[in-house]
Amino acid sequence: MLPATIASLQSIVGARWVRHRRAELATYTMDGLPTRETVPGVVVLPGSRDEVIAVVRLLASEGVPFVARGAGTGLSGGALAESDAVIITLTRLTRILRIDPVARRAVVEPGVINARLSEAVLPFGLAYRPDPSSQSACTVGGNVAENAGGPHCLKYGVTTNHVAALEVVLPDGSVTRLGSPAGEAWGPDLVGLFVGSEGMFGIATEVTVRLEPIPASVETLLADFMSVRAAGEAVSAIIASGIVPAALEMMDQACVAAVEASIYAAGYPVDAAAVLLVELDGAGDAVAGEAEAVEAVLRRHGARGIRRAATPAERARLWQGRKKAFGAMGRIAPDLAVQDAVVPRSALPAVLDRIAEIGVRHRLTVSNVFHAGDGNLHPNISFDRRDAELSERVHDASREIMEACVQAGGSITGEHGVGSDKRDYMPLIFDAASLDAMCAVRRVFDPEGRANPRKVIPVHACREWRAGGVA
Amino acid sequence: MSDVLARLRALLGTAGVERDPDGLPRATPDSIEVLTQVCRVAHEEHWKIRLEGQGTWLAADAPADLALSTRGLDRVVSVSPADLVATVEAGATLEAVRRRLADDGMWFAVDPPGRPERTIGSILATATSGPLRLGFGPIRDHVLGCTVATGDGRVVTAGGRVVKNVAGYDLTKLQVGGFGGFGVIAEVNLRLRALPRADVTLVARGPRDALTGSARDLASAGIVPAALELLSPALAAEAEWVLAARFAGTDAATQSGARALQGVSRLSWQVLPAERSAGFWSVAGRALLGGPVTLRLGVLPDGLDDTLDMLAHHLDEGLVSAGAGGGMLRWTGEATAERLRTIRRTTAAREIPMTIERAPWPLRHAVGHFGAYREGVGRLVGGLRDSFDPGLSLQVALEGDDAGG
Numbered sequence: 001m002l003p004a005t006i007a008s009l010q011s012i013v014g015a016r017w018v019r020h021r022r023a024e025l026a027t028y029t030m031d032g033l034p035t036r037e038t039v040p041g042v043v044v045l046p047g048s049r050d051e052v053i054a055v056v057r058l059l060a061s062e063g064v065p066f067v068a069r070g071a072g073t074g075l076s077g078g079a080l081a082e083s084d085a086v087i088i089t090l091t092r093l094t095r096i097l098r099i100d101p102v103a104r105r106a107v108v109e110p111g112v113i114n115a116r117l118s119e120a121v122l123p124f125g126l127a128y129r130p131d132p133s134s135q136s137a138c139t140v141g142g143n144v145a146e147n148a149g150g151p152h153c154l155k156y157g158v159t160t161n162h163v164a165a166l167e168v169v170l171p172d173g174s175v176t177r178l179g180s181p182a183g184e185a186w187g188p189d190l191v192g193l194f195v196g197s198e199g200m201f202g203i204a205t206e207v208t209v210r211l212e213p214i215p216a217s218v219e220t221l222l223a224d225f226m227s228v229r230a231a232g233e234a235v236s237a238i239i240a241s242g243i244v245p246a247a248l249e250m251m252d253q254a255c256v257a258a259v260e261a262s263i264y265a266a267g268y269p270v271d272a273a274a275v276l277l278v279e280l281d282g283a284g285d286a287v288a289g290e291a292e293a294v295e296a297v298l299r300r301h302g303a304r305g306i307r308r309a310a311t312p313a314e315r316a317r318l319w320q321g322r323k324k325a326f327g328a329m330g331r332i333a334p335d336l337a338v339q340d341a342v343v344p345r346s347a348l349p350a351v352l353d354r355i356a357e358i359g360v361r362h363r364l365t366v367s368n369v370f371h372a373g374d375g376n377l378h379p380n381i382s383f384d385r386r387d388a389e390l391s392e393r394v395h396d397a398s399r400e401i402m403e404a405c406v407q408a409g410g411s412i413t414g415e416h417g418v419g420s421d422k423r424d425y426m427p428l429i430f431d432a433a434s435l436d437a438m439c440a441v442r443r444v445f446d447p448e449g450r451a452n453p454r455k456v457i458p459v460h461a462c463r464e465w466r467a468g469g470v471a
Numbered sequence: 472m473s474d475v476l477a478r479l480r481a482l483l484g485t486a487g488v489e490r491d492p493d494g495l496p497r498a499t500p501d502s503i504e505v506l507t508q509v510c511r512v513a514h515e516e517h518w519k520i521r522l523e524g525q526g527t528w529l530a531a532d533a534p535a536d537l538a539l540s541t542r543g544l545d546r547v548v549s550v551s552p553a554d555l556v557a558t559v560e561a562g563a564t565l566e567a568v569r570r571r572l573a574d575d576g577m578w579f580a581v582d583p584p585g586r587p588e589r590t591i592g593s594i595l596a597t598a599t600s601g602p603l604r605l606g607f608g609p610i611r612d613h614v615l616g617c618t619v620a621t622g623d624g625r626v627v628t629a630g631g632r633v634v635k636n637v638a639g640y641d642l643t644k645l646q647v648g649g650f651g652g653f654g655v656i657a658e659v660n661l662r663l664r665a666l667p668r669a670d671v672t673l674v675a676r677g678p679r680d681a682l683t684g685s686a687r688d689l690a691s692a693g694i695v696p697a698a699l700e701l702l703s704p705a706l707a708a709e710a711e712w713v714l715a716a717r718f719a720g721t722d723a724a725t726q727s728g729a730r731a732l733q734g735v736s737r738l739s740w741q742v743l744p745a746e747r748s749a750g751f752w753s754v755a756g757r758a759l760l761g762g763p764v765t766l767r768l769g770v771l772p773d774g775l776d777d778t779l780d781m782l783a784h785h786l787d788e789g790l791v792s793a794g795a796g797g798g799m800l801r802w803t804g805e806a807t808a809e810r811l812r813t814i815r816r817t818t819a820a821r822e823i824p825m826t827i828e829r830a831p832w833p834l835r836h837a838v839g840h841f842g843a844y845r846e847g848v849g850r851l852v853g854g855l856r857d858s859f860d861p862g863l864s865l866q867v868a869l870e871g872d873d874a875g876g
Contacts, residue, residue, distance in 0.1 A: 437858070
């Protein structure tokens, strides 16, 4: 990076908020993806919306690429930059600008932590629903970029269903507002297009989110099964019954064993092949009835035991194992490749069998903890990245798992994004014309391709870009 | 014109091409491939295309060299009850899809205004959600993916067939509510729900402000029905304003919801018998065809009263259906271009976008479906339009002459 560029950045945000020495950059060489490491040219931490805009304008005038970054918890290598690019970290923009309890909206800066937003609106009896497992650290801006999900998205929808309006800085430094407080668009649905664009259309500087009333009652059940297939069939049966649980999560035996051996032990039966965690919520009396109906479905499909949380403390304990499952797996090996794929619910049992087979064949420890209700799998492969041969097997198995999910009619990512990790899988689900259309849309927002370069779309797919000589 | 007819007949055969009542050649392709070929030829020949579904919602009246109908693409391609997903072609009618899904206990939980023979493509392209938007979300929430033919004849797929998917940019969002300006929707993957075991509707009548006040009370009590719609007297064919609540789901949930509603709201609620409930909503939706112009305003519930006063001032009370629980207001009546521009300006100043959902072509052309763009939006929309319809073959008045931006 040119010294003059660094000096200009320093003049905008102050010298202490520009990181360019090797040791300072170390924090930003990775995100939640353990298999990729790149050193950015510079990291800049603007302290306000105006500073973000000034930084983007400066980089536009100098033709420098940039990568917007929140807490760096993303799992697809989306928040990584190479030496030619500047990371713009948004974690200093932490203000909740407005809470409107009547309209059920909050307006926040992109660096607000997901869980903090929910805490802030709790006194009004409201909640911000998307709840990724990293919610205690991840930012709303990052959630917008990735269209983040979470366990409770089964009933309440993912981030895109909860964003009404955005203020965004486009890569050329111009500022525009998309959407309206009610959620209706000024023209085509550009908010819907922007959410999930993985930082490649610009940077959201202000996010207007929808809030939901906290349901009057909640029931949480844990059921254990002696076969993964039976648990998978129970999932389909619950959905088909017309009851929409707030969450419907599955953990397999490997995952349960890891959790129960850790400090997060939740009392899950370690001899079960799989456990299902089902949460129901809604208005008072109906929920208890739905819980009974779900219990009946679970038993009909071979649940061996069913526990129902009697107190909030018990509920928290049942959830603890699920929420901390990734942490618990740290006991198995130093690194964890958290995969993310989606299959039609009906394909769950067959795909889980296939994943187990792939794991065995590559001599890998695969554990599954996932959002069964919407078919969103997280096969996790424990490994040690210092072992090159092992890492290679992880890579090969990951690709085979993706292919199996696509063959079953699914997708290569349900909530973690494509980033740099899954870019090469995109042709598994999109043909050349469709990838080309994505390139064209990106070009409308970012003609020079400077925002989060080399992510999501395989470069060779962008035929016109190639013809124009821009990579 | 005979040139167009001959070229189209060469592509589609005689059966796939006819003249519409105005003498315009109308192509009715029965496959996505042929649909795409028609677009490609039109693009090469600089022909303007008028898009048509059943023509029951948005009039098929745009001036063009040919009409392109989706009626030949009316298959329900696949349904998967275990996954609650269906793939249907764009020309399938809502009624046909509804009946097919009900056979398997499934439900496409949307209730757009207009007639039941509206096509799925029309509902998606115009993003016309109805009262169920409160409980089940706007149209965009029900669409998992789609295949479109671009204006220059490319086939582009977006999204997928699974309920959760973040692979690539969400191009489906551009098509839902794009009025066909970004391509012709050919096939869609729909997110379904299990057919509700119980479906209860309650209605209350009274002065408008009493009803909106009661809706606010319900909101503060955290009571969210599947629909909570405010209907104007003209629309409901009643002497007073009507507030209608709908609960759909399991027996226990609907009963509990209806009880809670009656506990909180002091209005006098009448429970509609099950056999009258479906008819009530369908009449209300159809009544919105009772005038030449329909517009929707993205208003929050607490802005409803002011906005309705404003509409009554500039136009008339009209046929109104408004989301008393979640916002969004739909108005049908007579209006001039000048009045529509005034309303768009006035509402824009209040952060309320106005979309012209239906109007005769001269009005659409003058005012545009969209307008009062925020700074920078016009450039983005223009760029997107150019990407998906580079020759502007698709005769869609996304913007009038007041778009700004």
